[in-house]
Amino acid sequence: MRRTEPSLKADANRGYSLPRLPRMDFVLPEFLRSMWVSDEARLRWQPRIESISTAWREMEWLTVVEGVRPCVLCSVSTDGWSELRNRSKKQGLTVVPLMVQRSMSKGSAAANPSAMIMRAVIGRRRDAKRFARAWANLDCAEAGALLGYPECCCRFFADAMRQSADQEMLWTVAARSYTTGAESRLLRVDGHPELNIFWRYLGVKAVPHIPCNLNCADSLHLAEQFAGVGRSAGQEDAIAWTSEILRWPLEWSVLHGIAEMKTPIVKLCTNSVATRSRFTIRKSGSAYPEDGARGVDFPFQQQTAVRTSRFTDGLHIIYGTGQ
Amino acid sequence: MTVELRPLGVHCNIACQYCYQNPQRSAGNVRAHYDMGRMKQALEEEGTDFRLFGGEPLLLPEDALEELWAFGLDRFGSNGIQTNGTLINERHIELFRKYQVAVGISCDGPGELSDIRWAGSLAATREATARTEDAIERLCKAGMPPALILTLHRSNATPDKLPVLEQWLHSLEQIGVNTVRLHILEVDDPQVRAKCSLTTEENIAAFLFFARAEEGFRTLRFDVFDEMRRLLLGDDGGTTCIWRACDPYTTSAVRGVEGQGQRSNCGRTNKDGVDFVKAEFPGFERYLALFHTDREAGGCNGCRFFLMCKGQCPGTSIDGDWRNRTEHCEVWMALFQRFEDGLRQAGKAPLSTHPIRAQLESWFLDAWTRGENPNMETFLAANRAQFEG
Ligand code: SF4
Ligand code: SF4
Ligand SMILES: [Zn+2]
Numbered sequence: 259m260r261r262t263e264p265s266l267k268a269d270a271n272r273g274y275s276l277p278r279l280p281r282m283d284f285v286l287p288e289f290l291r292s293m294w295v296s297d298e299a300r301l302r303w304q305p306r307i308e309s310i311s312t313a314w315r316e317m318e319w320l321t322v323v324e325g326v327r328p329c330v331l332c333s334v335s336t337d338g339w340s341e342l343r344n345r346s347k348k349q350g351l352t353v354v355p356l357m358v359q360r361s362m363s364k365g366s367a368a369a370n371p372s373a374m375i376m377r378a379v380i381g382r383r384r385d386a387k388r389f390a391r392a393w394a395n396l397d398c399a400e401a402g403a404l405l406g407y408p409e410c411c412c413r414f415f416a417d418a419m420r421q422s423a424d425q426e427m428l429w430t431v432a433a434r435s436y437t438t439g440a441e442s443r444l445l446r447v448d449g450h451p452e453l454n455i456f457w458r459y460l461g462v463k464a465v466p467h468i469p470c471n472l473n474c475a476d477s478l479h480l481a482e483q484f485a486g487v488g489r490s491a492g493q494e495d496a497i498a499w500t501s502e503i504l505r506w507p508l509e510w511s512v513l514h515g516i517a518e519m520k521t522p523i524v525k526l527c528t529n530s531v532a533t534r535s536r537f538t539i540r541k542s543g544s545a546y547p548e549d550g551a552r553g554v555d556f557p558f559q560q561q562t563a564v565r566t567s568r569f570t571d572g573l574h575i576i577y578g579t580g581q
Numbered sequence: 582m583t584v585e586l587r588p589l590g591v592h593c594n595i596a597c598q599y600c601y602q603n604p605q606r607s608a609g610n611v612r613a614h615y616d617m618g619r620m621k622q623a624l625e626e627e628g629t630d631f632r633l634f635g636g637e638p639l640l641l642p643e644d645a646l647e648e649l650w651a652f653g654l655d656r657f658g659s660n661g662i663q664t665n666g667t668l669i670n671e672r673h674i675e676l677f678r679k680y681q682v683a684v685g686i687s688c689d690g691p692g693e694l695s696d697i698r699w700a701g702s703l704a705a706t707r708e709a710t711a712r713t714e715d716a717i718e719r720l721c722k723a724g725m726p727p728a729l730i731l732t733l734h735r736s737n738a739t740p741d742k743l744p745v746l747e748q749w750l751h752s753l754e755q756i757g758v759n760t761v762r763l764h765i766l767e768v769d770d771p772q773v774r775a776k777c778s779l780t781t782e783e784n785i786a787a788f789l790f791f792a793r794a795e796e797g798f799r800t801l802r803f804d805v806f807d808e809m810r811r812l813l814l815g816d817d818g819g820t821t822c823i824w825r826a827c828d829p830y831t832t833s834a835v836r837g838v839e840g841q842g843q844r845s846n847c848g849r850t851n852k853d854g855v856d857f858v859k860a861e862f863p864g865f866e867r868y869l870a871l872f873h874t875d876r877e878a879g880g881c882n883g884c885r886f887f888l889m890c891k892g893q894c895p896g897t898s899i900d901g902d903w904r905n906r907t908e909h910c911e912v913w914m915a916l917f918q919r920f921e922d923g924l925r926q927a928g929k930a931p932l933s934t935h936p937i938r939a940q941l942e943s944w945f946l947d948a949w950t951r952g953e954n955p956n957m958e959t960f961l962a963a964n965r966a967q968f969e970g
Contacts, residue, residue, distance in 0.1 A: 282873065295857060513904040514904045515870050516904050525853075552609050553853040553854045560608070
């Protein structure tokens with residue numbers, strides 16, 4: 259497989275056009291549900307994933323305290339609001355609210371319509387105010403720069419919003435990360451593990467943003483800075499688990515507005531673009547968890563030794579060897 | 582809801598070419614160890630009667646069977662088993678009687694008609710089938726006629742075989758069998774599909790054959806036809822899971838309890854060969870999506886039978902992808918059409934052509950969006966006057 263800088267088609271107006279998934283004209287409500295491959299895998303990994311999410315929120319905030327970047331965008335429940343404001347104030351940071359949105363904590367937004375969360379930006383007063391203005395003006399470049407995102411990724415994000423806000427960002431990024439498969443319905447990608455963006459559904463990530471492609475060097479640098487801040491703050495376990503998880507193989511696919519992601523330990527489904535046919539991304543991995551499942555196909559580890567013709571060898575006797 | 586207890590997982594004594602559990606076997610996920618204490622604890626937690634399931638559950642030692650059924654009768658008042666029937670002996674029959682075990686037997690017909698329930702060689706296969714036939718007779722003689730599951734395929738349901746199968750069912754009716762569930766062959770393996778599957782036209786012809794033949798039976802019923810007729814009249818209480826907008830992440834109609842007490846889903850959705858643990862919350866996205874997706878793209882948009890069928894069992898979806906409708910759509914549609922005609926001729930107003938259908942569809946879409954899975958009956962009871970005109 260070749261890893262290259264993105265291959266982009268020329269476009270007279272915008273410089274290039276992004277890959278698009280052909281879509282139908284309906285949108286499913288928001289949902290996110292998951293099933294574990296075994297109780298053992300759930301007991302081991304669910305608490306780890308939860309602690310990764312908690313550690314990540316802290317790391318995001320700490321990168322602003324440590325001056326790695328000017329601002330952080332965060333989501334906070336109404337209960338956690340005053341605590342966040344107080345501890346930010348102690349570090350000389352201001353919290354500026356941006357919007358209120360529904361929480362997706364119970365499988366489907368519709369199942370729990372009353373849970374609300376606040377989106378807010380935190381930074382030094384001047385930076386936070388500048389961010390709030392950029393947010394209101396939909397100025398992706400300025401907002402992205404204040405969040406410390408690489409310039410190439412900000413440019414990509416702005417283009418993606420302009421050209422295909424109704425598209426599936428995971429597909430757009432994967433299709434740009436692999437030159438020869440971009441028009442196919444099956445993309446096989448690898449890319450830097452730290453830029454594996456598929457686990458974001460469960461809050462596992464090494465960068466705060468959507469990178470412009472799965473090999474973006476500037477994003478990789480940002481991932482290293484985040485991990486450095488996390489380690490200094492005693493988050494070694496969360497960083498090691500994140501690094502391990504992001505190295506596992508996974509398959510993501512979308513059909514009829516439902517995306518499904520299969521990983522060695524958990525499978526999940528969520529709302530996405532309503533495509534007429536199935537589009538699949540297979541992300542290769544360099545590690546497999548001990549308690550990962552055995553299955554018959556990618557991304558599961560296959561036990562070729564036990565594959566047997568026991569179920570089919572009678573066919574030739576019953577029906578003969580022809581079709 | 583059925584609790585399926587699988588002490589030996591998918592471990593089986595024969596190797597049906599078409600078994601939907603084969604992906605799990607191919608993946609090497611066959612756990613043939615059980616822990617009686619853990620299983621009982623899990624069953625207590627489920628709190629309802631259970632059915633012994635496999636693989637082949639009669640591979641369990643007789644004292645283990647007795648212990649489980651004594652427990653089942655004591656706690657829940659009844660027992661059940663689904664078996665291929667090849668291992669049933671006199672002691673089993675005694676146990677069935679003593680512990681009130683309702684027996685379901687999977688068998689595809691007499692002699693060569695069951696050849697794809699492969700037992701290693703042709704002679705062993707025929708011998709196994711003969712043992713199943715014999716077990717059915719012995720159970721009937723003992724006053725415990727089993728319910729049959731009969732899967733239709735090239736060995737038993739081509740035009741030349743159908744009359745043989747019908748004849749066999751008449752002979753079973755005479756000795757007391759009165760419930761038969763017809764299954765369409767569910768195929769995961771392309772080799773099996775090519776060899777064993779009926780074409781869509783052959784499947785339709787076979788099902789229509791039995792729909793016509795049904796009148797010639799006195800007591801024996803094909804329950805799938807009864808359900809389809811009831812569904813067309815909005816009577817969906819108690820219909821089986823395949824018509825009930827089954828969520829493949831929770832398969833609420835089937836709760837599996839495995840040998841170590843682990844909970845699992847219905848194995849029909851198990852295309853990866855992985856025995857997933859149930860998701861925490863149900864969701865009905867498949868049904869919202871199928872309603873809006875046109876038929877060429879694998880959906881059900883515009884189908885007047887959607888309320889009854891809902892794209893059918895996700896374990897039978899096109900390409901093994903639960904987001905598609907069933908790959909047997911044409912068969913179900915042809916049958917719904919036939920029963921719809923029959924009902925109209927009998928002066929009844931099937932829902933499929935009733936003016937209330939659009940309203941009922943929106944009511945379902947709203948409920949699914951809220952994460953609920955209602956009954957048609959509930960809506961129709963509240964709108965009885967409009968429904969009955
Ligand atoms: S997957 Fe199919 S057989 Fe299994 S519970 Fe759902 S509808 Fe029933
Ligand atoms: S008959 Fe076919 S199109 Fe109609 S609801 Fe059933 S599967 Fe969908
Ligand atoms: Zn970049």
